[in-house]
Amino acid sequence: MQANQTENLLTAFAHYFPNSKEMGSFVDGELVAGKGEQIQLFDPATGEKSMSYADGGAAIVALASEVAQRAQKEWWALTHAARGRVMFAIAREIRAEIEPLARLESIAAGKPIRDCRGEVAKVAEMFEYYGGWADKFYGEVIPVPTSHLNYTRREPMGTVLQITPWNAPMNTCGWQIAPAIAMGNAVLLKPSELTPFTSLVVGLLIERAGAPKGLVSVLSGYGHTVAQAAIADKAVKKVVFVGSPATGVRIAEAAAKRTLPCVLELGGKSANIVFEDADLRLAALGAQAAIFAAAGQSCVAGSRLLVHRPIHDKFVKMVSDGARKIKVGAPLDDATEVGPINNKTQYEHVVKMIQNGVDAGATLSAGTLERSKAGYFVSPTVLSNVTNDMDVARTEIFGPVVAAIPFDTEEEAIAIANDSEFGLAGAVWTQNVARAHRVAAQVNAGTFWINGYKSINVASPFGGYGRSGYGRSSGVEALYEYTQTKSVWVETAMNPVTPFGYVDN
Numbered sequence: 001m002q003a004n005q006t007e008n009l010l011t012a013f014a015h016y017f018p019n020s021k022e023m024g025s026f027v028d029g030e031l032v033a034g035k036g037e038q039i040q041l042f043d044p045a046t047g048e049k050s051m052s053y054a055d056g057g058a059a060i061v062a063l064a065s066e067v068a069q070r071a072q073k074e075w076w077a078l079t080h081a082a083r084g085r086v087m088f089a090i091a092r093e094i095r096a097e098i099e100p101l102a103r104l105e106s107i108a109a110g111k112p113i114r115d116c117r118g119e120v121a122k123v124a125e126m127f128e129y130y131g132g133w134a135d136k137f138y139g140e141v142i143p144v145p146t147s148h149l150n151y152t153r154r155e156p157m158g159t160v161l162q163i164t165p166w167n168a169p170m171n172t173c174g175w176q177i178a179p180a181i182a183m184g185n186a187v188l189l190k191p192s193e194l195t196p197f198t199s200l201v202v203g204l205l206i207e208r209a210g211a212p213k214g215l216v217s218v219l220s221g222y223g224h225t226v227a228q229a230a231i232a233d234k235a236v237k238k239v240v241f242v243g244s245p246a247t248g249v250r251i252a253e254a255a256a257k258r259t260l261p262c263v264l265e266l267g268g269k270s271a272n273i274v275f276e277d278a279d280l281r282l283a284a285l286g287a288q289a290a291i292f293a294a295a296g297q298s299c300v301a302g303s304r305l306l307v308h309r310p311i312h313d314k315f316v317k318m319v320s321d322g323a324r325k326i327k328v329g330a331p332l333d334d335a336t337e338v339g340p341i342n343n344k345t346q347y348e349h350v351v352k353m354i355q356n357g358v359d360a361g362a363t364l365s366a367g368t369l370e371r372s373k374a375g376y377f378v379s380p381t382v383l384s385n386v387t388n389d390m391d392v393a394r395t396e397i398f399g400p401v402v403a404a405i406p407f408d409t410e411e412e413a414i415a416i417a418n419d420s421e422f423g424l425a426g427a428v429w430t431q432n433v434a435r436a437h438r439v440a441a442q443v444n445a446g447t448f449w450i451n452g453y454k455s456i457n458v459a460s461p462f463g464g465y466g467r468s469g470y471g472r473s474s475g476v477e478a479l480y481e482y483t484q485t486k487s488v489w490v491e492t493a494m495n496p497v498t499p500f501g502y503v504d505n
């Protein structure tokens with residue numbers, strides 16, 4: 001199994017870089033091997049060693065930063081429409097690769113192949129969406145009360161650094177690269193050291209589609225080496241981070257030393273609230289999708305299930321029965337709905353948190369305390385009789401584990417939902433329209449669903465409240481993050497007076 005899986009990963013990757021002997025970073029049109037510490041990767045489906053590669057270190061950052069500055073000038077010198085056309089070409093390149101890219105992602109990240117196909121298509125959509133914006137986002141003329149023509153220009157930041165996690169490597173990379181380059185920036189992307197492969201291929205396809213060499217570099221290696229060297233690099237003008245809150249704080253601290261603006265897309269502990277008047281069949285399916293899809297390794301996962309007491313036992317049983325029917329299996333199997341946890345550290349955390357919940361008095365309504373015999377598999381788990389002060393209700397587990405908490409009134413449901421340091425997402429299930437909107441307005445979350453869960457689109461803004469981060473990705477709002485505003489004043493008076501000091505001219 002190990003030999004096959006290793007071979008698959010290498011073969012799937014070598015398909016894109018047939019002439020490269022060593023895995024590395026994608027810089028200036030080439031795969032450049034690092035010289036740092038060896039990073040050992042493991043197959044999530046077996047737990048066995050798969051491959052290793054050398055950390056890119058500060059040297060790769062210096063190289064990428066230099067070529068990015070050159071490429072960004074070239075890119076910004078194009079017309080806005082021309083940049084848009086290249087972005088449509090990138091989308092075509094990605095669409096043509098759905099199957100091999102999905103396979104590569106599935107093997108490397110342990111994600112079910114059917115999820116990966118959908119994610120690759122979504123990435124193509126992101127380049128189309130922002131390709132359309134390339135010549136439609138511009139400044140304004142401001143009606144100032146003087147003889148001036150005052151207008152604004154939306155200018156690129158220059159080179160931006162993007163740091164992404166392992167749970168949706170391809171998705172997060174397309175999500176951030178597309179708006180950044182649409183607005184004329186160059187990108188240094190630092191994917192998770194555990195899952196750099198599909199991001200490297202996206203870098204290659206961007207160049208193949210006609211973007212200048214070096215416009216997007218993908219830097220392979222650790223956060224404390226590569227990402228920190230990039231934050232310190234003078235060419236970097238903004239940092240966009242997707243990952244855990246603890247790392248987000250470290251990144252924001254390092255960025256603050258250089259007065260670099262940041263966007264932080266962090267974790268969550270989202271409340272999925274079910275009232276007694278909901279369509280319980282749909283709500284139960286929604287509750288399963290909310291937490292078990294992607295093996296719960298999703299920032300918006302509905303990991304706290306708040307259930308109205310009159311239906312609590314019945315509803316927990318419905319979700320638990322559903323959880324037991326979910327097909328857990330090998331990532332490349334078309335029938336698999338839930339694959340393994342991505343890595344051992346995360347697997348150990350998830351297993352520990354399930355035990356922690358049981359030790360604190362929660363009931364294991366679905367799932368097991370037994371460990372996976374091979375690989376990092378965790379069965380869909382329902383912990384019931386949870387109270388909101390337990391660790392399992394407060395800590396981001398980032399696995400297929402839901403904590404069911406009963407509530408008596410609407411006010412109590414909202415209070416429990418908001419009793420969390422996070423504020424990424426949430427949902428309510430009810431057939432009472434007024435109640436649905438009341439709850440949506442009062443829960444502290446950047447994204448909220450009514451009678452649904454997990455609908456996300458590149459056109460709609462996304463981001464967190466509280467410890468889930470700040471700044472917004474997706475939609476028009478991402479374009480503000482990737483541009484800076486210049487206000488230009490043009491004197492138009494016949495006999496202008498140059499003001500001295502603060503005068504009302």
Ligand code: NAD
Pocket residue numbers: 163164165166167168172190191192193221222223224227228242243244245246247248250251265266267268298299300396398424464468469
């Ligand atoms: P992580 O914070 O461990 O790593 C994320 C990235 O940061 C990786 O590229 C890593 O190499 C880098 N990094 C690690 N230490 C660093 C340091 N000291 N300096 C600079 N960079 C460093 O996160 P993870 O475990 O890869 O991902 C899971 C987390 O991501 C979860 O908390 C999840 O909720 C969050 N997430 C959030 C969103 C969102 O949009 N809000 C989306 C996906 C994942």
